Amino acid sequence: MCLPTIEQETGPSPTHAIIWLHGLGADGNDFAPIVPELISPAWPALRFVFPHAPVRPVTINGGTPMRAWYDILSFDRDQAPDEAGIRESILALDQLIERENQRGIPSAHIVLAGFSQGGAIVLAAGLRHPQRLAGIVALSTYLPMIGDLEQEASAANAQIPVFWGHGTADPVVQLQWGQQSRARLEALGVPVSWHTYPIGHHVCQPEIHDLQQWLSQRLAD
Template identity: 60%
Template sequence: MPLPTVEHETRPSPTWSVIWLHGLGADGNDFAPIVPELVDTAWPGVRFVFPHAPVRPITVNNGVPMRAWYDIKGLAIADKQDAPGIRASIGEVEALIAREVERGVPPSRIVLAGFSQGGAMALAAGLRHRESLAGILVLSAYLPLHDTIEAERSGANHATPIFWGHGSADPIVPMVLGEQSRQALEALGHRIDWHTYPMGHQVSMPEIADIRAWLSERFAEA
């Protein structure tokens, strides 16, 4: 059964879906308020799906349980990666995609989005998905399981557009980590629409405006 979600439909019988994954310790309500600020009235009907990650103990937070897509085991977030947790969450994202397909939205009209740990999961799941997605939206994140991505990525999403936004003063996911991840994917031939903003680990209004423009391009391509 897919994870519980918060959902917003911009109009009845939406023909597109955006599955938006939250960051560590948040839940599906975290980004739901962004919908009114983000949506363009010219867009087709869109279903925004904000899932709640499972609750699990987080090592760097003294084992305190919280919603998370995978465990964080070291102070440097890309170290000691929780590969089993990441792979389990890839399966959860696959189930969410499958439910949208069952509801009549093909993968080619599904955007995977996420912030921080959720952005890492959008990359991990989206690049491995076996059918072409409309796009991958990555905010203040990095590429997990980078050592296996070349072998495990799907050719179906080799040319999938990727929006990547990052704060230049991010203390949680340093921008240099985002840049290294971007460069690794570009070296494999992936197309990255890279944006930086004078901010920390957050989302800003200029970034929302850029996301709106990027999503408008995706919706116009179908």
């Protein structure tokens, strides 16, 4: 059973889709307002899919239940992550991709996008997905389970284009974490379009503009 979602279509009979995952404690409504600012009239008809993460206790927030793609056990990046939760969310995203396939949109016309925790999941899922995807949008995030990636990466997405936007003053997901993740992806041959902005843990207008230009290339097929 697929996650509950909010959907917006930019025209009849969409031929492409963007599945966009929110950050910790938010929900699918968080990025839905970005659609009018982001879309270009030159693009094909799109379906935006904004899923809601399950509600689960989050350790760093005192075990308070909230929408989260996985538990965050510590702010220490050297501590083992919630691998079971990450893999559960990868599976949930795979199911959303399959649903779009069943609705007539091939994987090669699907972009995965995510902010913060959501960005971690789209990176983990997209690089492992067995069918070629159109691209990955990683905003203010990092690559989880780096050690397993070489063995689990999909040949179909070995060179998937990635747009990465990160704030230089991000107090939540440090810029260094993003830089380390970018370096690992590039070492594997993944092309990363890297952009930094003088902001904290959010998205800004210049970032939306840069993302629109990048998406225009991904949606040209």
